[in-house]
Amino acid sequence: MPYLELTDLSAAYGGKTVLAGVSLALERGEIASLIGPSGSGKSTLLRVLVGLLTPSAGCIRLDGKAVDIAHAGTVRELRNRFAIVFQQYNLFQNMTALRNVMIAPLKVKRWPREDCERDARRLLAQVGLGDKLHAYPDQLSGGQQQRVALARALALRPEVLLLDEVTSALDPELVTEVLDAIRVLAADGMTMLVVSHEMGFVREVSSQVVFMADGRSIEAGPPAQIFDAPSTQRARDFVGKIIRH
């Protein structure tokens, strides 16, 4: 039984259908990557999973149990288990890196302050920012901010990490430092759902790649299958274009 199972998930935003039937199964410890053209619904899917957008149809099963995402209590439970890192980092501008990382464990989870601070320091050191604890987001580069965001998500000790195009807003020379931090997590067995345009990275870390287009999951399989021998024409076209460029 998969840990996370999505069946025909659909969602609309402002009267426009943005997800039109996504199915996906994710095992614990697995890394699934969502690829596909812009507007195919990859980021939207992640927003649905953290309750920023309510699905209009379909089913989410977590640990075999159906999740009623329209129910406030259930959404809170889902957010307790999932943590998301956004494309634009979304750090709190009024807080230092350290405060950004420890605020939710401290105020929302109500864990002891010493534990929160120790964890936050350890995580920031782990992503290579041990010397930037007291820097504010506007004093950090994009890559550094994104690593703070990564540490902030991890501080919540999530079961699944959702990464939403975490390198898309970064200058090319900063991409590597963020991807390296994620590689470490992958090696640690973190369950991840990744939206990325870094195809080399996707191929390297994913155990499963899902190709999406027009709000649908078109094809899923191991990276080798999706990149080298896609069975659908849409996926072939997309992969062909990427390889040509």
Next chain:
Amino acid sequence: MIRLFHEIVAFATWYNAVFLVEAGARTLLLSASGCLCGFLLGFLLAVLRHTVGRTLLPLRILGVLYTEVFRRIPFLVTLFLVFYAFQALNMDVPLFWIAVVSTCVIGTAYLSEVVRAGFAAVPRAEWDAATTMNFSLFQTLHHVVVPQAWRTIVPPAFAFFLSFIKDSALASQIGVVELAYAGKVFNNRGLPPSIAFGSVLLAYFVISYPLAKAGARVEGRLALSRAH
């Protein structure tokens, strides 16, 4: 010129001075208390508009309706509305308090928009991040939004307060003895308009100018301070 000098000397009695200071204090108190109360209620109204779910939907609609209506009604009309509302309820409330309530009614509508604009100035992305980390609305406001929004909120809120010191002159229409009313009283007592209203003009300036200066200083500090 000499006549004017004699008139000023005749005007400068202890009684007139006390009357003018009292009227000035009433103007200041009326504006300050009305705006303070309006700010607190306006803040709550702005928070209310950020709630989600169906339970509070009727209140949200009422909140929007209230803001949209009272921002479009002149202060004088609000004064009369409150005046007659108290009368209809057979409540014997001092005129000053009727004016305070009216200021509060208008202030709530205006300042809720000022606060709402302040909240809106905090990037949506930070609200989203807080939401996905299970912050409650109160926690989001307390830890993330208000510490950043107050820089956007304070300058227009203070400007509203300053402009209200002038607008509060309308309270004289229902008989509140504030500065504008004091001018009329002096004039009715036979003092020449130049003295009667000149003294009132000076009193308005004495109240407003230091406050405007203080406001400019606060704004300057806000502009200089970092976002955090």
